[in-house]
Amino acid sequence: RADIIDGKAFAATLRQKVAAQVARLKAEYGIVPGLAVVLVGEDPASTVYVRNKERMTAEVGMNGHAFRLPAHASEAELLDLVRQLNADSAIHGILVQLPLPAHMDARKVINTINPEKDVDGFHVVNAGLLATGQEAMVPCTPLGCLMLLRDRLGSLAGYKALVVGASNIVGKPMAQLLLAEKCTVSIAHSRTRDLEAEVRQAEILVVAAGRAELIPGDWIKPGAVVIDVGINRIERDGKPVLVGDVAFEQAVRVAGAITPVPGGVGPMTIACLLANALTACCRAVGASEPAELVA
Ligand code: NAD
Secondary structure, eight states: OOEEOOHHHHHHHHHHHHHHHHHHHHHHHSOOOEEEEEEESOOHHHHHHHHHHHHHHHHTTOEEEEEEEOTTOOHHHHHHHHHHHHHOTTOOEEEEOSSOOTTSOHHHHHTTSOGGGBTTOOSHHHHHHHHTTOOOOOOHHHHHHHHHHHHHHSOOTTOEEEEEOOOTTTHHHHHHHHHHTTOEEEEEOTTOSOHHHHHHHOSEEEEOOOOTTOBOGGGSOTTOEEEEOOOEEEEETTEEEEEOSBOHHHHTTTOSEEOOSSSSHHHHHHHHHHHHHHHHHHHHHTOOOOGGGOO
């Protein structure tokens, strides 16, 4: 039976390390990292995410700055706010919660954030820096997956890795990170012809397709390390349940280690957001960056 990778516990430890570094910055530089979170509208899921982010920002001792715009706010208003935050030296990280209302161009909004304050790592400059092996702000979810993989495997060099999903926020940056770790990386997506054959070869399998239990257990290479990013709400026996993109109960009999859903990758994402805000602050003040908190 596979080891269960406890993302919840790992994330709690990570947040403690961030808190210790926040205390160090305050003691040595007299500075407190400031993280601005911008929410447009009242999407229920986004409202919950933003509330959790604000709570955990406070818990690690950072200054959280919450900005709420109504759903009918104009794109120009949002861009103005982003520019104000770019210019504010007390703000080291800026996060604009996605999705944005349909009348706004999310790409334009993200690319207006100062890349050095782009704690989500979605700015095109950060994507380019990551792809060319330069110091970047790395998207939180793939960064969390990388930390879990390193913790489990140590050096990732030479491993055959498959990333299922090629989105700009998870799949592509995940593949870039694994490539930077010297894995042999494949990326599968909705037009991949024989997903099973690809999965069968993978020693590291990261799945971020957003399809409930897309990967059956018997596709998985015995001993593989499986990171399940998917979060899918489905009904089972008439009850709503949360499942990943991997059929967990089958996969756990084959894999060497696997993340559960919930309690795997999910908690890592917010912890890595805090790590990124800390990193942005360290870079802004010229403080050393703790190696275990960056990619
Ligand atoms: P997305 O919809 O933007 O991208 C999905 C990708 O999967 C696409 O590249 C698509 O081609 C591919 N795909 C879809 N169906 C496929 C199939 N049948 N076979 C192979 N590939 C297929 O999604 P996303 O934003 O990257 O998110 C993916 C999943 O991860 C979602 O379930 C999302 O909820 C979850 N997620 C979790 C966290 C977290 O913190 N744990 C963070 C972000 C996203």
